[in-house]
């Protein structure tokens with residue numbers, strides 16, 4: 221089943237007097253949504269006990285929780301100690317995922333730094349293969365999906381083609397398609413149904429329908445410049461895009477069941493509701 225929800229807590233949540241993420245699952249459910257992405261962007265500041273409680277509250281309220289791994293990950297770093305730390309961030313994220321009873325962990329694969337793109341991508345390939353070995357050694361006893369994200373700045377690795385390739389390395393690797401990022405890199409060229417469909421067709425060829433069917437999606441409008449992403453916007457934006465409706469049509473046409481997370485600036489829950497409404501009206 222397709223799922224919609226916010227990334228983190230939107231402004232409205234706090235304006236209504238709520239303070240803790242532990243209150244989010246019921247709040248999200250009462251809005252008619254069923255997904256929630258919790259971000260460890262700045263590290264693992266949540267205690268294991270709180271994570272366990274949050275997981276239980278998500279379960280009680282039928283909210284599928286996903287997590288975003290720390291932003292410090294760079295699997296294309298030429299510095300082996302940074303790569304080692306990146307492995308640890310990902311493995312720790314999977315441990316938290318288990319405590320939270322979630323299935324999906326999103327992460328940013330890395331950036332080019334001073335290298336040319338080809339060199340950086342070959343480092344990423346090598347380190348992704350090592351990551352798969354490290355994960356194997358952990359013997360995790362639950363099912364999870366690790367979801368490298370398509371990125372929005374030209375210096376970052378993570379075009380949808382690159383993400384497609386690294387997702388061939390293990391069964392649990394599936395893409396996070398961030399369409400605001402993709403549109404930023406394409407300088408606003410993501411407009412028609414066929415623009416969206418082309419991306420899904422590429423991925424179906426590369427990693428198979430089974431993975432694409434359950435793909436993870438980040439959606440928001442994003443302001444961009446020549447080097448890509450500048451900042452996340454709300455659905456009020458009429459300049460940058462992308463629009464959700466053509467994507468919703470493709471999701472219906474291809475019979476996909478993604479988890480769709482809104483990353484709008486401050487209006488994540490409202491815009492998740494908008495997307496759900498658009499999807500249901502088709």
Ligand SMILES: [Zn+2]
Nearest residue numbers: 288326328369
């Ligand atoms: Zn992200």
